[in-house]
Amino acid sequence: MLEVQNLSIEYTTEDGVLKAVDDVSFNLQRGESLGIVGESGCGKTTVAKALLRLLPENGAISGGRVLFHGENLVGKSPDHMRRIRHSKIALVSQSAMNSLNPVYTVGHQIREGILAHSNIGRHAAHARCVEVFGMVGLEEKRLSSYPHQLSGGMKQRAIIAMALSLEPDIIVADEPTTALDVVVQGRILQRIRAIQRQISTSMIFITHDISVVSEICERIIVMYGGKIMEQADSASFFRAPYHPYSLGLQNAFPSITDITGEELVSIPGTPPNLMQEQPGCRFQERCPFATSQCRSRTPPLVKVKSNHHAACWYTDQVNDFRTRARNRDTWEAVRTRIEQQETPQQ
Amino acid sequence: MKIRSRRSVNRQSLFYIFWSNLKRDRLALFGVILLLCFIFIGVFAESLAPHGPRERHYDAEGSIRRLEQPSWQYPFGTTDVGRDIFSQVILGTRTALTVGFLAAVLVTLVGSVVGIIAGYFGGWIDTVLMRIVDFFYAIPFIPFVIVLSAILQPSMWNIILAVSLLSWRTVARIVRSQVLSIAQRPYIKAARVAGAGHVRIMARYILPNVIPLVLLEMAFMVNWAIMAEASVAFLGFGDPRVTSWGQILHINFVSGYSRLAWWWTAPPGLAIVLLLLSIFFVARSLEAVVDPRLRKR
Numbered sequence: 001m002l003e004v005q006n007l008s009i010e011y012t013t014e015d016g017v018l019k020a021v022d023d024v025s026f027n028l029q030r031g032e033s034l035g036i037v038g039e040s041g042c043g044k045t046t047v048a049k050a051l052l053r054l055l056p057e058n059g060a061i062s063g064g065r066v067l068f069h070g071e072n073l074v075g076k077s078p079d080h081m082r083r084i085r086h087s088k089i090a091l092v093s094q095s096a097m098n099s100l101n102p103v104y105t106v107g108h109q110i111r112e113g114i115l116a117h118s119n120i121g122r123h124a125a126h127a128r129c130v131e132v133f134g135m136v137g138l139e140e141k142r143l144s145s146y147p148h149q150l151s152g153g154m155k156q157r158a159i160i161a162m163a164l165s166l167e168p169d170i171i172v173a174d175e176p177t178t179a180l181d182v183v184v185q186g187r188i189l190q191r192i193r194a195i196q197r198q199i200s201t202s203m204i205f206i207t208h209d210i211s212v213v214s215e216i217c218e219r220i221i222v223m224y225g226g227k228i229m230e231q232a233d234s235a236s237f238f239r240a241p242y243h244p245y246s247l248g249l250q251n252a253f254p255s256i257t258d259i260t261g262e263e264l265v266s267i268p269g270t271p272p273n274l275m276q277e278q279p280g281c282r283f284q285e286r287c288p289f290a291t292s293q294c295r296s297r298t299p300p301l302v303k304v305k306s307n308h309h310a311a312c313w314y315t316d317q318v319n320d321f322r323t324r325a326r327n328r329d330t331w332e333a334v335r336t337r338i339e340q341q342e343t344p345q346q
Numbered sequence: 347m348k349i350r351s352r353r354s355v356n357r358q359s360l361f362y363i364f365w366s367n368l369k370r371d372r373l374a375l376f377g378v379i380l381l382l383c384f385i386f387i388g389v390f391a392e393s394l395a396p397h398g399p400r401e402r403h404y405d406a407e408g409s410i411r412r413l414e415q416p417s418w419q420y421p422f423g424t425t426d427v428g429r430d431i432f433s434q435v436i437l438g439t440r441t442a443l444t445v446g447f448l449a450a451v452l453v454t455l456v457g458s459v460v461g462i463i464a465g466y467f468g469g470w471i472d473t474v475l476m477r478i479v480d481f482f483y484a485i486p487f488i489p490f491v492i493v494l495s496a497i498l499q500p501s502m503w504n505i506i507l508a509v510s511l512l513s514w515r516t517v518a519r520i521v522r523s524q525v526l527s528i529a530q531r532p533y534i535k536a537a538r539v540a541g542a543g544h545v546r547i548m549a550r551y552i553l554p555n556v557i558p559l560v561l562l563e564m565a566f567m568v569n570w571a572i573m574a575e576a577s578v579a580f581l582g583f584g585d586p587r588v589t590s591w592g593q594i595l596h597i598n599f600v601s602g603y604s605r606l607a608w609w610w611t612a613p614p615g616l617a618i619v620l621l622l623l624s625i626f627f628v629a630r631s632l633e634a635v636v637d638p639r640l641r642k643r
Contacts, residue, residue, distance in 0.1 A: 078541075079541070082541045098531070098532055101531075101533040101555075103557075109533075113540075
């Protein structure tokens with residue numbers, strides 16, 4: 001249904017051009033839920049915004065295509081995009097909680113969206129509001145509440161209800177639960193998952209929290225430095241990731257079933273500066289297994305299993321990598337390597 | 347059917363909130379009652395005033411009733427030429443209310459339109475409009491009115507004009523600063539992305555957010571306009587044909603009896619104070635109704 005092909009996005013800044021997303025391709029089937037994970041600044045939000053053509057003024061799609069039902073959205077007129085947004089592809093944005101207008105009731109705002117994007121009458125629109133509020137577990141009387149009368153979780157659910165109101169084909173959820181506490185977050189995630197299955201809409205779920213993806217997504221894309229590092233079925237990925245970055249991420253998150261009392265192992269270093277040309281693999285600087293080939297040539301995304309792709313030159317050595325990645329010393333070695341590079345030789 | 351009934355309930359509830367606010371807020375209730383009294387007096391001033399403002403009164407012997415103390419016949423006493431002060435104060439109410447409300451409506455209308463446009467569009471439009479505002483800030487009020495009444499004729503309308511010309515700047519500046527922040531909020535950006543036009547965004551999404559501020563400013567402007575009219579009339583630049591509280595005080599002062607005839611000075615002065623107070627209290631409670639965030643749950 002949605003096919004993203006070789007998408008590249010650049011931001012023009014005062015210091016030069018920043019390649020935020022480089023050659024990203026993926027597709028999304030009807031009813032599928034796809035998680036995009038990565039640390040801050042890896043380009044995941046940029047991808048989400050580009051799908052809806054909502055990039056800020058200094059950002060531009062510099063290459064690639066976004067096919068939605070076979071139609072390329074890149075280059076469509078603003079008017080055309082307007083008809084697709086909200087009704088076909090809905091966005092639950094990062095700052096969703098602050099996106100409600102304080103002087104109108106929540107119901108008014110949802111109804112306004114429905115009326116603006118469809119031809120149904122006021123009564124039908126109101127009925128639809130009640131319906132979507134029911135889906136997200138809010139009472140009907142809450143429709144006549146003002147945003148300040150709702151709690152954070154309720155506001156977030158109202159925003160999700162708004163996204164659902166026109167039965168979009170795709171919901172793009174950009175960190176929809178980051179501002180909430182863990183308990184509310186869990187409840188809302190479950191709700192999202194249930195709704196998504198119930199109305200078989202597709203979803204792109206963007207988060208930095210890999211455990212959230214494991215809970216609600218069927219497929220996962222790991223992004224790093226504007227490129228896809230690994231793309232796989234969630235089950236396959238969480239059982240056995242291939243990319244060294246994913247191996248590192250796995251270490252960095254606590255597992256409930258495997259409490260060893262040890263400290264978590266983090267990946268040393270910082271993401272690459274995308275203002276500069278990146279010749280090799282984006283992750284090579286922080287990768288414990290990097291070789292000279294990694295530094296000079298960018299690895300392509302290759303198939304390692306059915307429905308599992310990774311962008312690493314050494315996918316064949318993954319078993320060795322896995323054993324070594326579990327060892328704290330492997331990553332400590334990277335830390336010393338980076339520190340040595342940073343301090344000039346005397 | 348369901349929606350219709352829901353909406354009528356909503357509309358009622360706004361009124362209901364104002365009403366229940368009044369019950370809780372004694373000062374607001376006091377303000378509303380007082381203001382209603384003033385409006386009633388203003389509307390029916392001609393029927394309520396027992397005498398004409400310039401009518402001279404004579405006693406049984408045929409001499410002028412000069413500077414008589416308050417009595418049943420002349421509740422606020424008489425002036426040095428035997429005019430009934432009570433009637434003058436009643437008639438002055440209408441002038442005060444007319445000047446106050448007309449000027450305030452004009453000022454807030456112009457001020458908020460300019461403020462919203464400047465804050466929403468920003469850039470050179472903002473710069474140009476704000477420099478005009480700065481220009482008007484530089485003009486002192488009283489000399490401006492004196493010059494204006496010298497060029498035009500001294501009349502109530504010119505005072506309204508002068509007040510409006512010189513006070514929209516304040517509203518414009520305050521509204522602009524609020525709009526600057528509102529225009530950057532996500533829901534405004536969302537409206538823009540969804541294809542809403544400039545006028546719709548300004549009228550439907552920005553205006554409701556600044557209404558409380560505008561209303562409050564408007565109340566201050568009513569007060570300020572009434573004060574300005576009184577000051578100008580007190581200085582003798584008012585409309586000589588229209589009775590106003592300022593004019594009563596002016597004649598009182600000029601006649602030289604302001605220190606002796608307390609019944610001549612106090613009524614118009616008290617009337618000014620009470621009217622200003624009542625409007626302020628009403629404005630305060632209105633603000634709580636219009637802004638859902640100020641509502642007590």
